[in-house]
Amino acid sequence: MTHCVEGELTPQRPAKTSCGDVAPCCDRNEGHSSPRATQGERRLACGAEHGTGCEEDLFFVSTKRRRFLGMEQLAKDLFEIGAVKFGTFKLKSGITSPFYVDLRVAVSYPRVLRSIAALYLECLQDFSGAFDVICGVPYTALPFATAMAVQGDLPMVMCRKEVKDHGTRRVVEGAFTQGSRCLIIEDVVTSGSSILEVVGALRAEGLKVDHAIVLLDREQGGCEALLGQGIGLRSVFRISNLVGTLRNLNLLEPGKVDMILDFICTARAASDVKRPETNVPSALPVAASSSSPVRDQLYSIAEKKRSILCVATDVQSTKELLGIADAVGPHICVLKLHADIIQDWTTDTSRRLRELADKHSFMLFEDRKFADIGNTVVAQFSAGVHRISSWADIVNAHAIPGPGLIEGLRHACAISGRMIGLLLVAQMSSKGNLIDERYTATCLRMAREAFPFCIGFIAQERLDPTGKLFVMAPGVQLDSKGDQLGQQYNSPEYLLKRKGVDFLIVGRGIYGSEEPAKAAQMYKELSWSVLHG
Ligand code: BMP
Secondary structure, three states: OOOOOOOOOOOOOOOOOOHHHOOOHHHHHHOOOOOOOOHHHOOEOOHHHOOOHHHHHHHHHHHHHHHHHHHHHHHHHHHHOOOEEEEEEEOOOOOEEEEEEOHHHHHHOHHHHHHHHHHHHHHHOOOOOOEOEEEEOOOOHHHHHHHHHHHHOOOEEEEOOOOOOOOOOOOEEOOOOOOOEEEEEEEEEOOOHHHHHHHHHHHHOOOEEEEEEEEEEOOOOHHHHHHHOOOEEEEEEEHHHHHHHHHHOOOOOHHHHHHHHHHHHHHHHHHHHOOOOOOOOOOOOOOOOOOOHHHHHHHHHHHHHOOOEEEEOOOOOHHHHHHHHHHHHHHOOEEEEOHHHOOOOOHHHHHHHHHHHHHHOOEEEEEEEEOOOHHHHHHHHHOOOOOHHHOOOEEEEEOOOOHHHHHHHHHHHHHHOOOOEEEEEOOOOEOOOOOOHHHHHHHHHHHHHHOOOEEEEEOOOOOOOOOOOEEEEOOEOOOOOEOOOOEEOEOHHHHHHHOOOOEEEEOHHHHOOOOHHHHHHHHHHHHHHHHHO
16 A cells, blocks of 8 residues: 555546535525624624524525535545545454545645635534634645645634644644634544544633544544543545445545444444443443443433333323323333324423423434435424424434435434434334335345444344344334234344344334323333343
8 A cells, every 4th residue: 555645746637526516615605694804803603593483494495405516526536636545454453344534635726725615614513602713733634734724714723733842832823812712623533632632732722622523533432532521523525435435426435434333333343342331230231431422321211221112102182292292201112102193282382392301311213214315304493483403412314315305304404403313214013014025124224334423223023133233123112912903022032132123113002001101100110120130
């Protein structure tokens, strides 16, 4: 393997499509307050400042679509200029990797550099706060931050890697004041250590640093390590979704994609091993630490409440919904609902539901089963009467529209600024459903690619042998084998012991009983004891 130099002397012909595909920054600034103020008053405007109501939804959709196009083009560009390579590479750590990333070459391609800057600027909209300055992590991200500063009219500072022993001996160059809020720009994140070094230096100089944007997250635990130090990370690409994009563009063969995803999962699992042990009981299917904050939260609640029970509350009024939520709340880890069957749904419904979720410590799962193209699900997830992304912790989707749907949901989730986990409907409990083994296997592959946004499945049996992608199983009841419309029920024992599922979803067996609280307690205790038995 040859190591790339920092910029090639004779650049190859850069990408065919012009960077006009990527939203120019001035376009972005039309809907935002821009840092075109006087120097002392400059602020980097973020997503929270764009319009309201309908305009906002339309803005969301067009912005997301533009970002998709920009990302697709940039993925292609990075591949073509050799910034991302696939083959067999020996890394510094001694590990053999099926891909290699070196973004330094991008400085030789002005159009690619512009695309990179434009996508960083798009990512800025995911933050709800404001920043006074940006700072690139030396060295590769320095030209990226500079391009972004020029393209977005943003003030920048530079953090020295080596402090000179003469002159001012400043560590941070540029104009800033104590308490200035700084956004870190990085090219690639693996463990997060380079970002943390710069964060340390900036904080020591009095700057406030809470956020970073990276062009490529290698998904090796860096995001979580940074979160642990109070740094929220946004990425333009995660390696799995860059690989997925290249496969969709027919630039990577499916066989190679699977190999790369296996490598990512194995390397991530190895990095997990080094994490501190949690005290999750061994009866819980898989230890909690998993690189997915939503999954970790669920397992932590399950452990604390000794409950793997999700209650489905398919009732039709806010009063009934809140009443059942309050009654079963102490016994469950998740409350599942269908917001679209609540006749009097208002934002007050979701607000009060969230209050109950906090009071009793359970997560809210909107059983929306998204099943449309990416552009549509962005709006379905974040807009309309239900504004699901503003209150749900977990949502689910059918895999049938393909990865664009997952990308749409992920972007809507990023915009909301909330952590939400996705479950793919990989199997159904209803008689005669059309899902076959091949479809389920494809769901497994898609879910692995989409981890940690996708955290598991709605299914009837364990699908991921590692258990990292968990299964919530509906179709659970003790007193019935099914209903008149094709629902099929199994017992907790059968699903947990014979089928290896991780969580149980019980609906009518609980909310349809005379005393939902008592029934919930019974299902909770029974299922927990089956797991421990
Ligand atoms: P019940 O236990 O009352 O049959 O409710 C099951 C719940 O799980 C319902 O809300 C249904 O929409 C959902 N569900 C299901 O029953 N089977 C599936 O395959 C997928 C589901 O989401």
